[in-house]
Amino acid sequence: MKILLIEDEKELALSVVEYLSGESYLCEVAATFTEAMKKIEVFDYDCILLDITLPDGNGLKILEELKKENKQDGVIIISARNSLDDKIKGLQIGADDYLTKPFHLSELTARIYSLIRRKQFNNSNIVRQGELEIDLLAKTVAVNKAVVTLTKKEFGLLIYFIGNKNRVLSKSTLAEHLSGDFADMLDNHDFVYAHVKNLKKKLNEAGCEQFLKTVYGTGYKWEG
Amino acid sequence: MGRMKNLLQKSLKQLTVFAFIVFALSIPSYFLLVDWIWLNELDENNELIAERIENEFNEQKISDEKLAQSIQFWNEIQPVSKVALIHQPLVKDSQYTVMRQNPYSTKEAIDRFRGLKTNIKINNQNYSLVVETNVEETEETVGYIAMVTLLFFLILVVGFWILNRRLSKKIWQPFQDTLQKLKSFQLNGQNRIQFQDTDTIEFAELNATLDKLLQHSIATYKNQKEFTENASHELQTPLAILKNKLDILLQSDDLTERQYHIAEEMNKALIRSSRINKNLLLLAKIENSQFDSSELIRFDTIALQSMEALQEHFKEKKIDVSTDILSNVEVKGNSGLTEVLVNNLLINAIRHTLPEGSTRITLSKSAFEVSNSGEQALNPDLLFKRFSRMSDDNRGSGLGLSIVQEICKLQGWTVKYDFGNKEHLFSVKF
Numbered sequence: 001m002k003i004l005l006i007e008d009e010k011e012l013a014l015s016v017v018e019y020l021s022g023e024s025y026l027c028e029v030a031a032t033f034t035e036a037m038k039k040i041e042v043f044d045y046d047c048i049l050l051d052i053t054l055p056d057g058n059g060l061k062i063l064e065e066l067k068k069e070n071k072q073d074g075v076i077i078i079s080a081r082n083s084l085d086d087k088i089k090g091l092q093i094g095a096d097d098y099l100t101k102p103f104h105l106s107e108l109t110a111r112i113y114s115l116i117r118r119k120q121f122n123n124s125n126i127v128r129q130g131e132l133e134i135d136l137l138a139k140t141v142a143v144n145k146a147v148v149t150l151t152k153k154e155f156g157l158l159i160y161f162i163g164n165k166n167r168v169l170s171k172s173t174l175a176e177h178l179s180g181d182f183a184d185m186l187d188n189h190d191f192v193y194a195h196v197k198n199l200k201k202k203l204n205e206a207g208c209e210q211f212l213k214t215v216y217g218t219g220y221k222w223e224g
Numbered sequence: 225m226g227r228m229k230n231l232l233q234k235s236l237k238q239l240t241v242f243a244f245i246v247f248a249l250s251i252p253s254y255f256l257l258v259d260w261i262w263l264n265e266l267d268e269n270n271e272l273i274a275e276r277i278e279n280e281f282n283e284q285k286i287s288d289e290k291l292a293q294s295i296q297f298w299n300e301i302q303p304v305s306k307v308a309l310i311h312q313p314l315v316k317d318s319q320y321t322v323m324r325q326n327p328y329s330t331k332e333a334i335d336r337f338r339g340l341k342t343n344i345k346i347n348n349q350n351y352s353l354v355v356e357t358n359v360e361e362t363e364e365t366v367g368y369i370a371m372v373t374l375l376f377f378l379i380l381v382v383g384f385w386i387l388n389r390r391l392s393k394k395i396w397q398p399f400q401d402t403l404q405k406l407k408s409f410q411l412n413g414q415n416r417i418q419f420q421d422t423d424t425i426e427f428a429e430l431n432a433t434l435d436k437l438l439q440h441s442i443a444t445y446k447n448q449k450e451f452t453e454n455a456s457h458e459l460q461t462p463l464a465i466l467k468n469k470l471d472i473l474l475q476s477d478d479l480t481e482r483q484y485h486i487a488e489e490m491n492k493a494l495i496r497s498s499r500i501n502k503n504l505l506l507l508a509k510i511e512n513s514q515f516d517s518s519e520l521i522r523f524d525t526i527a528l529q530s531m532e533a534l535q536e537h538f539k540e541k542k543i544d545v546s547t548d549i550l551s552n553v554e555v556k557g558n559s560g561l562t563e564v565l566v567n568n569l570l571i572n573a574i575r576h577t578l579p580e581g582s583t584r585i586t587l588s589k590s591a592f593e594v595s596n597s598g599e600q601a602l603n604p605d606l607l608f609k610r611f612s613r614m615s616d617d618n619r620g621s622g623l624g625l626s627i628v629q630e631i632c633k634l635q636g637w638t639v640k641y642d643f644g645n646k647e648h649l650f651s652v653k654f
Contacts, residue, residue, distance in 0.1 A: 009461050015468035022475070080460040102464035102498050105471040153536075168474045170484075172491045179533075191540055216484035219474070 001116060003027045004045040006036040006062065007078070008055050012101075016049070019105040020112075022167075033057030040066060045073045046116050049108070050095070052079040052086060060086075060093060067094045074115040078103070104173050106164045113163035127162055129224050132208050134162065143206035153178060154199045161212060161222035171218045196220060232392045240381055247377045254369045255362070262359060263338055267319055270340035270355040277305065277353060278344035291347055304337070306354040313350045317342040326358065336361050398422035402431055409438070411445050449508055456505035463498050470494065503623040506564070507610075510630045515558045517635045523553040523562065523654075527587055530566040537574050543596075544582040553587055555654050557635040565631045568624040569594045569650055576648070584647075593651040601643035608639070628652075 001024055007013045008031050017027045028045075030036035033056040040048075040062065048066070052059035063075060076097040077090045087098045096118075097111050117125050117136055125136040133142045139155055141148045150158065160177055161169070174196070175189040200212055215221045229237075286294065295307045318341045326335045337356040344353045401420045409417055417438060419431035470491050474484065509515065527549055538545050555562075573583045573596040581597040606612040608629040611622040628650075632639045637654040 009465070011465045012461065012468060015465065015472055019468070019472055019475070080457060080464070101460050102467040102494075105468050168479075168484075170474060170488050170491060172488060172495060173471070176495060179537075191536055194536075194540070216479075216481045218488065219484060 001025045001046045002043070003047045003049065003112065004030060004036070004039055004043075004073075005049045006030045006054070006059065007049070007051045008032065008053075009051075015105065016108065019109065023109070025112075033059070033062065036062055037065065040069075040071070040073075044071065046119065047074045047076065047112050049112075050075055050077050052077060052081060052090070060090060063090065063093045063095055072119070074119045076108075076111055076115060078108070104176065106160070106167060106169055106173055107177055109167070110160045110163035110177075114159065129162070129211065130209050132203070132211070134158065141203075143203065143208040146206060148202050148206045148208075150199065150202060153195050154202070157195055157199055161220070162224075165222050165224050167221065168215055169220050171220075174220070230392070232388050232396070236384055236388050239384055243377060243380055243384075247373050247380075251366065251370050251373050254373070255366050258365055258369065259362065262365075263321070266338040266357050266359060267340060270319075270338065270357055271342070273305065273355045273357075274340060274342050274344060274353050277307070277355075278346065281307075281344075281346040288347060288349075295346075295351075304356045307344070307346075308352050308354075310343075310350050310352045313343045314341065314352060321359070322356070335359075395424070398424060398427045399430070402427070402434065406434070411441060416442065449511055452504055453508040453512065456501050456508065459497075459501050463494065463501060467491070467494055467498070500623065503627060507623065507627060507630055510561070510627070510634050513634070515561055515634065517558045517561070518556060519559060520554055521557055521559045521562055523555050523592065524549050524551050524587055526559065526563050527566050527585070527592065530563065530570055531585065534567070534570050534574065537571075538583065541574065541577065542580045543574065543577050544580075545585065546582070547585045549585070549587045550589065553589060555635075557637075557654070558631075561631045561634070565628050565652070566592070568628050569652075572624055572650070591651055591653045593649060595647045595649040597646060598643070598648045599646065602641065602648065604641045607641055 003020060003025050005013055005016055005027055007016070007029065010031070013029045013031070017029060020027045028039065030039050033054045036054075050059045050062060059077070059079075063077075066073060066075065075095045076099060077087075077095045078099045078101060079086060079090075080101045090098055096115050099108060099111060114136070117127070121136075127134040127136060131144045133145070134140075135142075136159070141150055141155065141158065157174070157178070160174070171189050171192050174192045178192060178195065196212070200210070203212075204210065211223050213221045213223055281291070281294070284291075284294070292309075295309075299306055320339045320341070322337050322339055323334050324337060326333055336359045338359045339354060339356040341352060341354050344351050398420050405417045405419065417435070419435060422428050422431065470487055473479070473487050479487075531545075531547065535545075569592075570585070573594050576598065577583055577596040578598075583594065583596040586593040586595075608625050610626045629639055631637075632652060635654070637652055639650065639652050642649040642651070
């Protein structure tokens, strides 16, 4: 899987590259508008991570160019600008997703995972691990062909885990993923524990192998 | 401080007092002057009379005996002038004022007389002549002058008062205009005041100075806001780097449990910093009017969505939630901001309601209210201030209610806090 990261902040780019390198991703970096345009002209990417504010141009222009050329690369905008206008404009031009800085790398990875799956498996987008089968399109889960009913949040968690296989996810990271903007405003993150417990229980009762492990007491890791 | 008076009233009072003093002082001055002129004129008059008497006697050219008879007769019919034979001429004429009964008056009345005692020569014999003329009494003169003065004083005061009213309307009009404009001026409105042109130097100067001051304030305020926005913006990147590095740290194989927990604590603090930063940025953007608040939004939909998203948190704290949401409530505002407003109020209720407490959420045509059980009233002045926390719990960003207030301000709504029946009540009126 080829990913192009268009980001002028070197440290940020390094972190993303390092985090993604563990997966089967090949990650290239373009630090400027010009550099990005050159790469886009020559190569095709499965996913482009696009920072809007670049030193020599607006990232949205790159997006426009991509759409004009009818390229199929998936695009996730990563921006420090939490402006609703930018978000709407970006999505209107044809971005697939929008992530505001600062974000967790696990969140980014989960989004990349979903995006690439969506782009590549248009008709049947099914993830299999052992006896577990997840239909990303229909949003259903089955263990040994028997459907397991999950809540919206539980399903979201499951995808998050699958998208971050073999990675340690801390409770606070999950809390942020689950309740978005207001995670830190809530007194405790026990609701994360409740959701994870329910998910584990449902999968377990359906006869699914325990892929989700607890690490360091409060963290989680999906093994596979 | 006492009762407030306007500037012209104050000066009117001073002027009146001053005029009163001047007029009061003028009374004795006029009196002394008039009296002095009067006495001078009478002295002259007395001298003329004396001369005339002397001439008249001399022109008769009568014998000495006849003269003595005439003088006696004269003295009888002219009680106000007496001629008497003297052997030695008087060294000097003398003038005097005397108070006595008017000989021509039958009533008993003491009058003032001005007298002259002088030498005359009739038939080459020395005579002394006393001429006395009635003068107006002191008290009468003073009385008349005082009356006239008082009349003028009253005319002056009434004149002042009428002029004052006209002046305050006309001359002070540019000032009133400036004042009105200043009253309605809002620093965050960013509009410069266009002062009225005036040909009064003082007002023109005042307006120019105010204009300069306001421009400076607006510029400073703008700078400050831009600074907040820029600073928050600049902070995003280092925060993002920190967050990402922590994510990477968590993936290290040789991480101990203790190190993991330290990293997790750092992560929590980092989430909070990001939150504060985001909220500051949001506040700056609201204040910079970067939001359109003219769309028609369905408040009930937003409220229900928000409640659904937060339902599990109410449940977790075993908070009893009762709702009364009217449907089809349409308001003018910004949907994104309204969502933030509702979320902030609900999260506020979740955080500050004790476990197993209760929360009530009401939406009517004109108001959205969130109330929750509590023990003590909070200080409403501090409640909406930035970073003024009401509880020991410092996990929030300290900006939630400030944001609520700013959003209300932007959308022309009002937010109010009340406490009663052991319930905190936040009501947003639109």
